[in-house]
Structure formats: C-alpha cells, structure tokens
Amino acid sequence: MVKALILIADGTEEMEFTIAYDTLIRAGIECTSAFIPRGLSPYGSSDTSPPLAVCSRQVKILPDITLDPLSAGPEKYDALIIPGGMGGAVTMAESTEVQNLVRSYYNHPEKRTIGMICAGSKVAITAKLPGQPITSHPSVQSEFPEHFEYKEQNVVVSAVPGKATLVTSRGPGTAFPFVFTLIELLCGKDKRDEVVGPMIFPSGTTGYPF
Amino acid sequence: MVKALILIADGTEEMEFTIAYDTLIRAGIECTSAFIPRGLSPYGSSDTSPPLAVCSRQVKILPDITLDPLSAGPEKYDALIIPGGMGGAVTMAESTEVQNLVRSYYNHPEKRTIGMICAGSKVAITAKLPGQPITSHPSVQSEFPEHFEYKEQNVVVSAVPGKATLVTSRGPGTAFPFVFTLIELLCGKDKRDEVVGPMIFPSGTTGYPF
Numbered sequence A, B: 001m002v003k004a005l006i007l008i009a010d011g012t013e014e015m016e017f018t019i020a021y022d023t024l025i026r027a028g029i030e031c032t033s034a035f036i037p038r039g040l041s042p043y044g045s046s047d048t049s050p051p052l053a054v055c056s057r058q059v060k061i062l063p064d065i066t067l068d069p070l071s072a073g074p075e076k077y078d079a080l081i082i083p084g085g086m087g088g089a090v091t092m093a094e095s096t097e098v099q100n101l102v103r104s105y106y107n108h109p110e111k112r113t114i115g116m117i118c119a120g121s122k123v124a125i126t127a128k129l130p131g132q133p134i135t136s137h138p139s140v141q142s143e144f145p146e147h148f149e150y151k152e153q154n155v156v157v158s159a160v161p162g163k164a165t166l167v168t169s170r171g172p173g174t175a176f177p178f179v180f181t182l183i184e185l186l187c188g189k190d191k192r193d194e195v196v197g198p199m200i201f202p203s204g205t206t207g208y209p210f
Helices: A014-026 A086-094 A096-107 A118-126 A138-143 A172-187 A189-199 B014-026 B086-094 B096-107 B118-126 B138-143 B172-187 B189-199
Strands: A003-008 A030-035 A060-062 A079-082 A113-117 A155-159 A165-169 B003-008 B030-035 B060-062 B079-082 B113-117 B155-159 B165-169
Touching: A003 A014, A003 A086, A014 A030, A014 A060, A014 A113, A014 A172, A014 A189, A014 B014, A014 B172, A079 A096, A079 A118, A079 A172, A086 A096, A086 A118, A096 A113, A096 A118, A113 A118, A113 A172, A118 A138, A118 A165, A155 A172, A165 A172, A172 A189, A172 B014, A172 B189, A189 B172, B003 B014, B003 B086, B014 B030, B014 B060, B014 B113, B014 B172, B014 B189, B079 B096, B079 B118, B079 B172, B086 B096, B086 B118, B096 B113, B096 B118, B113 B118, B113 B172, B118 B138, B118 B165, B155 B172, B165 B172, B172 B189
Parallel strands: A003 A030, A003 A079, A079 A113, A113 A165, B003 B030, B003 B079, B079 B113, B113 B165
Antiparallel strands: A060 B060, A155 A165, B155 B165
C-alpha cells in the first residue's frame, strides 16, 4: 500500500491540507498527518499525542500524530506532502527536523515523491534543495534564489535523476490538479481517472493538462 | 457582518466543509460550524461543547459548537450551509432539528440563503421544501420526488419569491463554484472577485459561469 505523510501546523491552509488528505485516501493511499510544533522542539519527549492544529481560517483539525523524525522517514512513507498557509509554512520552513526530513526524502535511493503547495514551497529553500523547476504561491516567489527555475504553472513536476520527484503548485485554486498529479505519479493514470470521476468536476477543470 | 452557520457531523465530506468554511471566511463572513449528533438528540442537555467530527475520509475536525436549535435560527445567521458526505448527510437529513431549521431559514421573511452540496441536498427532501430547481451528487439523484426540477448543473440557484434563495451543487469538484456563488449572493460580485484572486485558480476554473 502506498503511504503518504502530510505535515500540518498552526496556520496551515486547511483547504490545501484537507484536499490533499481526502483525495489521496480516495486513491487508496494510506495517509498520516503529522503535527509540526512551533519554536522549541518537543522531540525527546515521550508524549507524541498531537494538539489540535488551528488552521489559517480557524478550522481546527486533530492531526494523526506529532512528528517523530525517527519514524517519519522515507523508509516508512512513499511521499511527503507540505501544504501552504503562511503561518504553517513558516513553522515548517524554520524547523530543522522538517528540513532534515525533506532532504532525507529527496536523497533516498528508492525514488520518493515530495509535494509542496503554495507557501509550503518555502521549505525547498530552507532545506537547501538543489536548483530545479519549481512553483509556489506568487506571494513568496521573490524568496526563491536564482538557481531555482521558477515557473508560473499550476503544477510543476521536477524529476532530477536519482532523486525524489518534486511536485510543486500554487494555491488553493490549484490544489486539485496538484493532488491528482501526485496520485498519477504514485498510483498511475487509471487510478487518477477513477478518483476524479465521482468528485464531479466541471468539464475542463480536472487538472488535465496541468 | 454577514454570518453563516455550517453544519458538520460524523461522515461529513471534509473537503466540502473546509472549502466552504475557509472561503467564506476569506470573504469576511463570520462562520460558525455546528455539530449534528447522530440518532438520539442531546438537546435539553446543558452540555453543548462539541465532540470531534470524524469526517468521511477520517480527517478529524473540532466544530465550533454543538447545534442548539434555539440559537441557530435565521434571526442570527444570514446563511445555512449543508455539506455532503453520505454519512453526515444522512444524519442531517434524518434529524428533526435540522429539518425544522431548514424550514425556518426557507420561510424567514428576511430572505435568507441556504446552501446544500453533494448528498447534503437530501435535506431538501426530508425538510419537505417545495418543488424547485435543484441539483445534488448524482448518486442521490433518484431520491428526489418529481416535483423537484432536477438539473445536472455545477451550481443551481433557485429563488422562489419571498423565500430563501436555495443554492445547490454536485460534489467536491464543484465546491469552489458553489461557495463563490454563495459569496456573490451574500456579499456581491466585487467581493467574489477579490476572494478568487489570491487563491490562484487555473484560468477558466473559477466558477464563471456556473
């Protein structure tokens, strides 16, 4: 079974989080949401029961776990997903544990998949991923160093040989094409089509082509 | 300030709930989510602190309140929103309190707005709303009595003179056009355009025209 780890923090964009989690579940992917605390790290504590995440527009979501970096790596999950929402994205981008986690997925010999959407793409900068095609919410575009090849596309798929496939996207409005691209990469085009059908998209809006 | 009451229950479609709540907040609408318990009614109990709602794909959301029918009426809120997800929609459709609530919004002399999406449209049947144009998830289409004028459209706006405006829609894939239609009705087209912009929709997918 394909497994995905989806990060969440206070200030996470609740639509981007929920669209990713729910739609991946519809594709038969086992999803685990992991809370990223702000500031001082609680790691080393034995208490990993997560608090409620208060999202960007005050929807309160109970994550499945609090992130334990020792058991959240690319040996356990096929994909790592980082949603936007400025508050949550800043917490994730500044977290040493998240930076290390992203690098471990990026460099894992069994090619993993990393998804970042909206301000979540900031983590590609702080994790010091090498330059490659990328996109993000326009409000953080100016933060990307020049070695990234910034694109104003709904979804950007970057496949550096021997590294994780990096899928980036722009905002809540591109969250469906983002997650369908992840499903196609992880489970194939037939599964993508199977999931799209019962969700009843207006014609022309299912993310083909991204 | 425009105020909306959004229902939630175990089995509610978490994308439809979250897209509605979050996007209405972006429009400056004050949102309150109200939990609908399944089966035996707790009303009369003084404990209105809500439990976690376990949604259709296992996202766990803490509602703002448990529904108190005495303070949830059209005197307090401008709009009543009913998301889909079969489990949650059945709970709502079978709830006498929800049926009464929908009728009170429908008949209130200061024209209110009622939104139902996906299987949430089932409540229009059990609340015995009069026949009018309507849509829903295709999986429940056959349940609508013939006096409803069923339409296979992304969003259906029904404005019976002197009654609430009833806005219905089809599924997660039409949730954005659904909520933007509600925003346009409640706050005007300029506000809709203002909210759409920073959400970065692919061109042609913002719900114009529905």
